[in-house]
Amino acid sequence: MGALIELKNIGYSYHTLSGETGAIKDISFSVEEGEFVALVGPSGCGKSTLLSIIAGLLAPETGTIVVNNPDGSLHYPRIGYMLQHDHLFEWRTIYQNVTLGLEIHHALTPDRIAHVEQLLSDYGLEKFKNKRPCELSGGMKQRAALIRTLALDPQLLLLDEPFSALDYQTRLMVSSDICQLIRKAGKTMIIVTHDLSEAISLADKVYVLSARPATIKTVLPIQLTLTDSSPLAARNAPEFPYYFKQLWEELTDET
Known part of the structure; x- marks a missing residue:
């Protein structure tokens, strides 16, 4: 498998009459075919802006997005965008x-x-x-x-805090069931979440963004020792506390 989509030095600012507000700066990463990627970072750091750029709803001010389809074509992948509210x-x-x-x-x-x-x-x-x-x-x-x-x-699913409006128990069950079905379907996914446990249990790789304007602060590949591959079981993996501690320390440094 190769990279389905690659971001190179993406930057974006919001412009108003009162001035310019940097949202993201020099963001570069790639997402492999079939990979699940989680984006975490301080509130308001530009995670949703980044998803909107990937979805084609916003045009980046700097940088480029490179597409590498498995069949060698250069067409932009079909995007599915799921928001916080249904x-x-x-x-x-x-x-x-x-x-x-x-x-x-x-x-x-x-x-x-x-x-x-x-x-x-x-x-x-x-x-x-x-x-x-x-x-x-x-x-x-x-x-x-x-x-x-x-x-x-869609070839690429973008999920922007899709489970945050649910109560905790429902969130655990729904996120686990949905992501297992997405994996079974062979889709590629980028999810924005504030829930560190959710990021670790769902993703193959977690990108930690800095405060605005967001840059990539840390990349954390997730490798859990599991007999049951479900996201719910992932929370009991021996490596889970280590990953949680790493992400927590990165985010508390920002706040």
Whole structure:
């Protein structure tokens, strides 16, 4: 496997009438095909800005993004972007919500519909597809939001604090289940999180960003000794406390 996407010296500032605010500066890293990467850092350091640049919603002021598709082509990878809030529409059923992207792209083909039906089954929502979002729990709505993201078959998933609105117990279960299914699907993922335990248990590699303007302060590859590869089991790995201590020390230095 090679790098799906590579960031080289990315920088970005916000400009207003009162002046310029640096958001990120000289960010360089690559994400391998099938790799899970976590971004952690002080609040307001520019993590979401970085995701928006990767998603193509913002153009970097400096630097470049290099794409290396497995087939050798140079087209930008298909991006799936999942935000903190589910943004499901109450006037649509769950099925209508998860197929919204396909509807917009005029891609409601039999194959895509079959894929959605399988995702609904895999994520335990098959019996709820005709319900409205208000009839589902927070965890179920986040699963529906992810199915909506996966329906367009993205190569790269960007998750911006997708579980932070959930209570702690639900967050543990939903994040574990969702990330196992994403791995099973062979997707590549970049997740922004403030939860250090979540970063360690979900990611293959954690990038610690400095205070604004964010630079990469530390890169921490995660290698856990596990018999059960689930994110929940990862928290019991013997190496887990060491990684947590390392990340905590890096972040407390910043604050």
